[in-house]
Amino acid sequence: MEDLLKPITETIHQRFGVEAHESHGLVSLTIHPEQLISLVKTLRNEFKFDMLAAETAVDYWPEQSPRFHMIYELYSTPQNIGLELRVPLDGNAPSLPTLEILYANANWHEREVWDMFGIKFEGHSDLRRILMPFDWEGHPLRKDYPLGYEELQFTFNFDQVMIHKPHPKS
Amino acid sequence: MGLEQKAGNMGIVTARLEDVVNWARTNSLWPMLFGLACCAIEMMSAQASNYDLSRFGMELMRASPRQSDLMIVAGRVSRKMAPVLRQLYDQMPDPKWVIAMGDCASCGGVFNNYAILQGVDEIVPVDVYVAGCPPRPEGLIHGILTLDEKVKQEKLKNWA
Amino acid sequence: MPDYREVTLEDLRNLVTDRAVTGETMLLNMGPQHPSTHGVLRLLLELDGEIVLNCIPDIGFLHTGVEKNMEAKTYQKAEVMTDRLDYLDPLGNNLAYCLAVEKLLDLDVPPRAQAIRVLLTELTRLNSHLLWLGTSALDLAAMSVFLYCMREREIILDIFELCSGARMMTTYFRPGGLWRDVPVEFEQAVRNFLRIFPKRIDEYESLLTKNLLFRDRTRNIGKISAEDCIRYGVTGPILRASGMAYDVRKVRPYSGYEQYDFDIPTRTEGDVYARYLVRMEEMRQSVRIIQQALEKMPLGPVRSNDRKVVPPPRSEIGVSMEALIHHFKLWTEGFPVSKGSTYITIESPRGEMGVYMESDGGPKPLRVHYHTPTFVNLQALPLMARNHFVADVVGIIGSIDVVLGDADR
Numbered sequence: 243m244e245d246l247l248k249p250i251t252e253t254i255h256q257r258f259g260v261e262a263h264e265s266h267g268l269v270s271l272t273i274h275p276e277q278l279i280s281l282v283k284t285l286r287n288e289f290k291f292d293m294l295a296a297e298t299a300v301d302y303w304p305e306q307s308p309r310f311h312m313i314y315e316l317y318s319t320p321q322n323i324g325l326e327l328r329v330p331l332d333g334n335a336p337s338l339p340t341l342e343i344l345y346a347n348a349n350w351h352e353r354e355v356w357d358m359f360g361i362k363f364e365g366h367s368d369l370r371r372i373l374m375p376f377d378w379e380g381h382p383l384r385k386d387y388p389l390g391y392e393e394l395q396f397t398f399n400f401d402q403v404m405i406h407k408p409h410p411k412s
Numbered sequence: 413m414g415l416e417q418k419a420g421n422m423g424i425v426t427a428r429l430e431d432v433v434n435w436a437r438t439n440s441l442w443p444m445l446f447g448l449a450c451c452a453i454e455m456m457s458a459q460a461s462n463y464d465l466s467r468f469g470m471e472l473m474r475a476s477p478r479q480s481d482l483m484i485v486a487g488r489v490s491r492k493m494a495p496v497l498r499q500l501y502d503q504m505p506d507p508k509w510v511i512a513m514g515d516c517a518s519c520g521g522v523f524n525n526y527a528i529l530q531g532v533d534e535i536v537p538v539d540v541y542v543a544g545c546p547p548r549p550e551g552l553i554h555g556i557l558t559l560d561e562k563v564k565q566e567k568l569k570n571w572a
Numbered sequence: 573m574p575d576y577r578e579v580t581l582e583d584l585r586n587l588v589t590d591r592a593v594t595g596e597t598m599l600l601n602m603g604p605q606h607p608s609t610h611g612v613l614r615l616l617l618e619l620d621g622e623i624v625l626n627c628i629p630d631i632g633f634l635h636t637g638v639e640k641n642m643e644a645k646t647y648q649k650a651e652v653m654t655d656r657l658d659y660l661d662p663l664g665n666n667l668a669y670c671l672a673v674e675k676l677l678d679l680d681v682p683p684r685a686q687a688i689r690v691l692l693t694e695l696t697r698l699n700s701h702l703l704w705l706g707t708s709a710l711d712l713a714a715m716s717v718f719l720y721c722m723r724e725r726e727i728i729l730d731i732f733e734l735c736s737g738a739r740m741m742t743t744y745f746r747p748g749g750l751w752r753d754v755p756v757e758f759e760q761a762v763r764n765f766l767r768i769f770p771k772r773i774d775e776y777e778s779l780l781t782k783n784l785l786f787r788d789r790t791r792n793i794g795k796i797s798a799e800d801c802i803r804y805g806v807t808g809p810i811l812r813a814s815g816m817a818y819d820v821r822k823v824r825p826y827s828g829y830e831q832y833d834f835d836i837p838t839r840t841e842g843d844v845y846a847r848y849l850v851r852m853e854e855m856r857q858s859v860r861i862i863q864q865a866l867e868k869m870p871l872g873p874v875r876s877n878d879r880k881v882v883p884p885p886r887s888e889i890g891v892s893m894e895a896l897i898h899h900f901k902l903w904t905e906g907f908p909v910s911k912g913s914t915y916i917t918i919e920s921p922r923g924e925m926g927v928y929m930e931s932d933g934g935p936k937p938l939r940v941h942y943h944t945p946t947f948v949n950l951q952a953l954p955l956m957a958r959n960h961f962v963a964d965v966v967g968i969i970g971s972i973d974v975v976l977g978d979a980d981r
Contacts, residue, residue: 266675266914292802296915296926296943313928315915315943319802319816322823326915347805350951373632373980374527375492382526383640390526408534445607449634449977450659450740452611453703457729460722475607490980493612493633496604522653527637546740 246323250289254281270326278329279339282316286344291316291325294345297352299359303385309333310361314341337362358383430568437481437507438469438560444480444504445473446497448487451514451546455486458549468556477503482559483536484552488516489529501536507571509563511555512538515545597625602965604633610707610969611976613950617962624965627957629950634980642940646906647673647747650937655741657942658978660700663692664920666745668942671826672916672929673747676909679881684872685749686828691762691865692735692744693827694858698769699728700921700973701855705776708848708970712789717779724772731761748882749875762866766859773855781849790844794956794968797842804952808923808945810972813850814842820919832864844971881907906935922946922973946978 247269251262258281260271273281285291296315303309308330317324329338340363341348352363353372360381363369371378380387395403447455459465459473474480477500489497501510512532515521518541520530532538539562542555591597602615612633618626638657642650654669655662667689674681681689706721729739735754736742744751780786796806798814811818819836821829837853839846875882883902884895901907913930923945932938949972956972957965 265912266678268913268915270913293805295805295917295924296928296941298928298939298941298943300930300939315926315928319818324915345805346803347948347951350947354947371632373635375632378491382637387640388526389524389640389644391524392520392530394524407530410533410535410537446605448612450656453659453740456703456707457722457725460726461719462723462726473607475605488634488636490633490635492635493604496633500605522656523636523638523641525637525641527635548739 246321247325250285250323250325254284257284268324268326270328272328272330275329275331275338278327279341281327282314282341282344285316285325289318290320291318293317293319294341294348294351295324297341297348297355299355299361299383301359301383301385303333306333310336310359312338312355312361331361335362336360337364339364340366342366357381360384430566431564434564434566438563440469441482441509441556441559441563442472442474442480443470443482443484444477444500445475446483446485446500448485448489448493449516451486451517454546454549455484455513455552458552463549463553465553465556468553468560470556477501478505480504481507482509482511484511484513485517485532485536486513488521488523489532489535490527491529494529494535497532498535509539509559510536511540511542511559513542513552513555514547515543517541518543521545591620591625596620600962610974613969613974613976613979615965617965619962622961624957624960624962627954627965629953631947631950631976631979634976636977636981638981639940639942642937644936646935647909647937648902648906650940651746652741652743655743656977657981658920658922658925658944658946658975659740660703660975661696661920661922662741663696663744664918664925665942666743667693667827668916668918668920668925668927669940670745670747671918672914672927672940673909675914675916676912676929676931677747677881677907679748679876679878681749681827681876682873683828683870685874687865687869688750688754688874689745689827690829690832691862691869692732694861694865695728695731695762697858697921698855699725701851701858702728704851704921704970704973708967708973709780709786711966711970712786714780714783714786717776720772720776724769727765731758731765734758734761746875746882748878749873753874759866762862766863766866770856770859773852773859777852781852787845789964789967790848790971792841793844793960793964794971795841795843796952796956800952800955804955805948806923806952808919808921808949809847809850809854810923810949810952812836812838813846815840820917820924824917826916826918831868832861834861844967847971908933908935909937920945922975922978923949942981944978944981946972946975950974950979 254260258277260273263270295317298313300311310331312329312331314327315324338361340352350372352366353369355361356369357371357373358381393403457463483501512518517532520528540555540559542551544551598619600617600619602617604612604614614630616628617624638653642653651666651669654665657665702721702725706718709717732742733739734757736744796814798816801811801814807818815838817836817838822836834857837850839850879898883899888895889899909931911931911933915926915928917924917926925945926943928941929937930939956968
């Protein structure tokens with residue numbers, strides 16, 4: 243673990259009781275949804291983690307609890323250190339408080355996570371679909387959503403595939 | 413020199429109406445700017461000075477669909493973009509032709525999933541398909557010349 | 573044609589000012605098909621006469637579902653899709669993917685492969701900046717610059733075709749190194765290019781930098797301060813033109829960048845003109861890196877020897893039984909990657925690109941997420957375009973260097 247990160251992770255362990263894991267060069271903390279806002283505020287104000295580098299989610303279906311892991315990558319420009327936060331979430335109606343007031347670019351990232359995974363963010367100013375059309379149903383990046391591929395058209399199934407393919411009339 | 417001798421003193425040439433109109437159409441096809449993704453970059457390369465498209469009459473790419481007669485669909489068409497593409501095709505005046513440039517516009521290409529139309533011929537009728545990912549500018553020019561040959565074969569009784 | 577649900581002003585109430593609700597200001601749609609939006613970007617502009625009060629970007633018209641599609645393919649096959657994300661910087665995307673896979677596998681890359689990777693990535697950066705210069709100058713009505721830049725791009729694309737066979741989507745970097753070694757003519761081709769290119773950059777500067785019309789259209793337009801950049805997570809030439817020298821190649825060097833000597837250009841004004849100057853200077857620094865990489869190129873293998881990941885050469889397959897078995901397993905099943913996750917960042921021509929990759933021990937990735945610079949930079953567009961004319965919005969979009977394949981994935 244890098245020398246600059248050690249005092250930070252120890253302080254956080256004393257205050258919030260979370261352990262730090264390191265794997266493949268990345269230091270990661272697994273926390274509870276309730277601790278998220280206070281932990282991020284501490285990291286931002288005291289330890290100068292001023293840039294939200296990435297925000298995404300992973301789906302671990304068919305495990306139902308926890309089903310989603312929300313991943314935040316925080317980066318500190320003055321000290322050049324990066325830290326990862328993982329928040330495990332349940333499968334039924336997952337929701338988290340929004341980070342939009344702390345980091346302005348969380349706005350679109352959370353919209354994308356809502357669009358792709360269905361994780362709601364409380365307090366978000368404008369939660370609507372960003373990548374899919376506005377009336378799309380379903381959340382595509384969940385593991386139980388089908389890939390939606392068209393069957394490959396060979397000569398033996400040429401006609402069956404042609405029946406289902408849409409064609410314009412003019 | 414030969415034309416004036418054949419026309420005699422009066423300067424009148426006789427030809428079939430089909431030939432004249434088709435010749436005029438092929439030599440001044442104006443494409444509509446519809447570059448979506450990576451194939452658009454190769455279309456821009458084809459427009460630039462190394463592989464010049466203006467020698468085929470396509471000096472400018474018109475941004476407005478009302479002033480163009482060829483739509484080169486260059487790039488992948490997603491489900492959100494499909495109604496927009498159909499609306500633009502409807503806004504083009506007759507006669508109009510469509511070239512599906514690249515694998516994604518012809519058949520969905522590398523992407524066989526929920527978000528991409530498997531070929532733009534699901535929503536507009538296509539005249540020429542150009543294969544490649546992305547096709548070389550020479551490939552696009554070959555596609556345009558193939559379209560020229562197709563246009564030259566159009567018949568009088570199919571107009572209007 | 574589907575029926576459209578009318579998007580009412582109720583939906584937009586917290587995004588536009590109150591004057592739009594009464595009809596005092598106009599809502600104009602700068603649609604997905606537009607000559608100056610560099611791709612399929614839709615902007616909703618709220619106009620008071622000619623002045624933009626607010627600008628709401630609407631993306632998603634090029635959403636390709638790459639992240640979901642990669643979960644259904646093995647690691648080798650999924651790399652083909654990475655070229656097509658940021659289609660002006662295909663080798664950069666390949667590099668990010670390969671670095672992530674190599675991190676998860678703890679695979680070593682030989683030094684010759686690292687040097688060639690750096691060389692080709694810098695050539696791709698030149699490619700991207702030349703196209704940026706051509707199209708953004710074209711938007712500001714300088715058409716001859718577009719033709720000159722495309723002429724230079726053709727030389728670089730010829731070099732790519734020499735190495736890999738394809739002009740743009742090469743997939744030349746593979747996990748473990750490169751696909752195969754560069755041919756004999758490569759060095760001479762790069763030297764010829766380096767002999768003529770610095771003078772060409774001077775030519776472009778002489779056309780645009782002191783041009784009064786260009787300066788009037790770009791100075792004091794689209795300003796953003798460094799604090800706002802950090803707040804919005806904006807990186808790349810926009811951040812460097814606002815005063816902060818942040819470049820991933822210097823702070824977290826990857827693939828051997830620490831061996832090369834180059835500067836990071838910065839300016840303080842933060843407007844469109846400053847971004848133009850920063851990118852022109854970056855082109856010169858890229859030429860410097862290419863020269864050093866060409867001089868210092870070590871000899872040796874170009875791909876790692878680990879046969880569980882790297883396919884054996886064809887000549888060995890006819891002779892050795894193990895090579896045949898490795899080849900069979902790699903092509904039918906793919907190579908398994910140990911359980912874990914990693915986050916890798918590289919410097920693409922638009923900013924910081926990150927790959928988050930997670931594996932569950934099988935041959936297909938569990939989750940690949942691309943954190944792309946254009947997605948983040950477009951969020952700062954409303955801030956930059958406030959209180960400017962509509963014609964300036966075109967210049968600002970050009971200076972952000974928008975590539976929609978990057979934003980929508």
